[in-house]
Amino acid sequence: MAQPHLDAEGPIAEAEAHAAHSSTTQQPLGPLGSPLDRRSPFLIGLSAALGVAVVVALVGLAAVAAHVLILIGVALFVALGLEPAVSWLARRGLRRGLAVTLVCIGFVAIVGGFLALAVPPLVEQAVGLLEQSPRYLQMLQDRSSTIGQLDARFGLQQHLQQTLAGNGSTLIDGVLGAGLAVLNGLSDTLVVVVLTVYFLATLPAMRRAAYRLAPASRRPRAVLIGDAICVRFGGYVLGNVVMSVIAGAATFVWLLIFGVPFALPLAVLVALLDLVPVVGAVIGGVLTTLVALTVSWPVALATAGFFVAYKLVEDYVLMPKIMGRTVEIPAVLTVVAVLIGGALLGVIGAVVAIPVAAAVQLVVQEIVFPRLDRT
Numbered sequence: 001m002a003q004p005h006l007d008a009e010g011p012i013a014e015a016e017a018h019a020a021h022s023s024t025t026q027q028p029l030g031p032l033g034s035p036l037d038r039r040s041p042f043l044i045g046l047s048a049a050l051g052v053a054v055v056v057a058l059v060g061l062a063a064v065a066a067h068v069l070i071l072i073g074v075a076l077f078v079a080l081g082l083e084p085a086v087s088w089l090a091r092r093g094l095r096r097g098l099a100v101t102l103v104c105i106g107f108v109a110i111v112g113g114f115l116a117l118a119v120p121p122l123v124e125q126a127v128g129l130l131e132q133s134p135r136y137l138q139m140l141q142d143r144s145s146t147i148g149q150l151d152a153r154f155g156l157q158q159h160l161q162q163t164l165a166g167n168g169s170t171l172i173d174g175v176l177g178a179g180l181a182v183l184n185g186l187s188d189t190l191v192v193v194v195l196t197v198y199f200l201a202t203l204p205a206m207r208r209a210a211y212r213l214a215p216a217s218r219r220p221r222a223v224l225i226g227d228a229i230c231v232r233f234g235g236y237v238l239g240n241v242v243m244s245v246i247a248g249a250a251t252f253v254w255l256l257i258f259g260v261p262f263a264l265p266l267a268v269l270v271a272l273l274d275l276v277p278v279v280g281a282v283i284g285g286v287l288t289t290l291v292a293l294t295v296s297w298p299v300a301l302a303t304a305g306f307f308v309a310y311k312l313v314e315d316y317v318l319m320p321k322i323m324g325r326t327v328e329i330p331a332v333l334t335v336v337a338v339l340i341g342g343a344l345l346g347v348i349g350a351v352v353a354i355p356v357a358a359a360v361q362l363v364v365q366e367i368v369f370p371r372l373d374r375t
Helices: 011-022 041-064 066-091 096-141 146-154 156-164 168-212 219-257 263-273 280-292 297-323 331-374
Strands: none
Touching: 041 066, 066 096, 066 168, 066 219, 066 331, 096 168, 168 219, 219 263, 219 280, 219 297, 219 331, 263 280, 280 297
């Protein structure tokens, strides 16, 4: 392609002539050359220096782009959760693009239907809360009521008045900060949704590219282990969503039976918090029990007992049935993983901690332990 070299150029001309003969249709750029001597002191030192530089650069980039990386991780997590549904449709003869479209439409329809059913009652009950606020203030002043007794012991009304009488600019800053947080949350949600759709559409190609990184002799086993990890992720996401729906529905029925106010908002809150393993259901139960105090002490105690019983049923009946076959992880490792994930990434870390721990456990059992047993 370039200007031909002269014979006087010596080695370059010889290399060009050899390149012209080595180029074939199957290998237009020629065959692979012999590998470099990995025991060369120069290559060892260069590789070590480059390795340190790459690690430092990656750590710096990860610190700068931490928020974006979290969004990418969440989108990939959701995509792996929806992948079983897409694969099921693809095995029925649908093209993957059509299967992804149907799954996304179904997901949007479920979320939209839930919002259409939940938002009007939520607004109605929020208006009812504002209308009942004078009665609650009166109950605070009534020492014979439950709320009045709590106010006498903890000074709830005084703390509320001090908060409302605080600096006006602080209150305005708080409102503006909340508005910005809502906007940022909406933008992050949109980014996660778009990335999830792209990941769903290209997940097979992404898996193939990841498996190409493994040596050819170990590639079949890498495929089996990688597919098993994807199955665990997908099973955990779908199972966790199913258990959260069950928790919300059971809470809603219980609160309706005992006449606890704001049953639907509390049920939605419990369902959302139940997505966080181990501690989510406990927090939801405590908040719901506090609201049940507005009815009576017996109802509050019964509500607390209901959440304790439901937590036992969820841990020893629902979880083994729904996720026991896909996410096989000991209970101690579950608690440790949730604590570490929550400390590192907050709520998101607590949610993704269990499938990540299950993937690490699978790799250790299938790769690390066999190699240690052979040494």
